[in-house]
Amino acid sequence: DIEMTQSPSSLSASVGDRVTIACRASQGIGNYLAWYQQKPGRVPNLLIYAASTLQSGVPSRFSGGGSGTDFTLTIDSLQPEDVATYYCQKYNSAPLTFGGGTKVEIK
Amino acid sequence: EMQVLESGGGLVQPGESLRLSCGASGFTFSSYAMSWVRQAPGKALEWVSGIIYSGGNTYHADSVKGRFTVSRDNSKNTLYLQMNSLRAEDTAAYYCARHSGAYYKYYVMDVWGQGTTVTVSS
Numbered sequence: 017d018i019e020m021t022q023s024p025s026s027l028s029a030s031v032g033d034r035v036t037i038a039c040r041a042s043q044g045i046g047n048y049l050a051w052y053q054q055k056p057g058r059v060p061n062l063l064i065y066a067a068s069t070l071q072s073g074v075p076s077r078f079s080g081g082g083s084g085t086d087f088t089l090t091i092d093s094l095q096p097e098d099v100a101t102y103y104c105q106k107y108n109s110a111p112l113t114f115g116g117g118t119k120v121e122i123k
Numbered sequence: 124e125m126q127v128l129e130s131g132g133g134l135v136q137p138g139e140s141l142r143l144s145c146g147a148s149g150f151t152f153s154s155y156a157m158s159w160v161r162q163a164p165g166k167a168l169e170w171v172s173g174i175i176y177s178g179g180n181t182y183h184a185d186s187v188k189g190r191f192t193v194s195r196d197n198s199k200n201t202l203y204l205q206m207n208s209l210r211a212e213d214t215a216a217y218y219c220a221r222h223s224g225a226y227y228k229y230y231v232m233d234v235w236g237q238g239t240t241v242t243v244s245s
Contacts, residue, residue: 050231052168059218059238060160060168065231103168109228110182112158112170 018043020106022115028123035091037118039104044084048108051080051089054117055100063102064089096122125149125234127157127202127219132239139209143239145202145219150234153177153197156222158232159204161215161241171217172204173227182227187213209243216240 019042029035039049047067052060062071064080067087077092091098099122104115131143145157158173172193174181181193192205202219216238224230 048229054168059235061235062231062233065223065233071233105168105170105231107228107231110173111184112173112227114168114170117167 017111018045018106018109018113020104020113020115022102022104022118024118025116026119026121028121029094030123031094031096033094035094035098035120037089037102037104037120039082039087039089039115041085041087041106045106045108047083048106049080049082049087050105050107051078052103052105052114053098053100054103060103091120094120094122125221127221127234127236129217129219129236129239132217132241134242134244135209136245137210137243139243140205140207141209141241143204143206143217143219143241145204145236147200147202147221150221152195152200154225156225156227156230157193157195157202158220158222158227159193159202160218160220160232160235161213162218162238163212163215166215169215173222174202175227176225206241209241211243214241214243 049067051064054060068080101117159171190208219236220232221234222230223233
């Protein structure tokens with residue numbers, strides 16, 4: 017099975033900072049990569065699919081990139097409401113594995 | 124509004140069974156694949172099971188294979204997860220999620236329920 021590894025596992029940044037989260041697949045997955053945001057005590061919410069396509073209603077400060085094995089999620093100007101855990105997930109084949117998550121906090 | 128709503132969670136003893144249900148509304152349920160995703164307390168998301176639009180193909184994670192069975196009744200707009208031989212490590216919030224297309228691969232999970240909690244403890 018393909019493994020999904022996220023880094024870092026947590027980060028702390030200031031409001032307005034640019035934040036980048038990495039996700040690496042142990043084998044190539046094309047662009048079948050999604051990012052989900054889970055705010056504390058809330059349900060996961062789809063942010064990005066096909067590695068770089070923003071889901072409807074998601075603020076434009078979020079962006080995704082990469083293909084094959086290496087992917088990134090970038091928040092251009094971190095806002096207080098972005099405090100959450102972010103998960104990547106591959107969906108090219110079963111099992112649809114999630115990464116271990118990256119917890120984003122405000123400094 | 125597209126919605127999915129889980130039910131059926133609760134407290135059970137190790138070895139017992141439980142069936143989760145997920146009712147869908149606001150979209151043509153029979154056209155979409157569905158999945159169950161769980162999250163143990165303080166842990167990451169784990170994809171548990173998926174089922175294609177027709178119910179004709181399913182997948183279960185190794186951690187639940189042989190114990191859990193996903194199914195659907197398209198006439199009732201309902202997804203199920205039959206959980207047998209439950210273990211302490213199955214304790215988690217269980218989410219039902221819709222995929223954006225007919226298959227669980229190639230399509231992301233774009234509509235999520237609020238979750239139902241399963242606790243396995245003696």
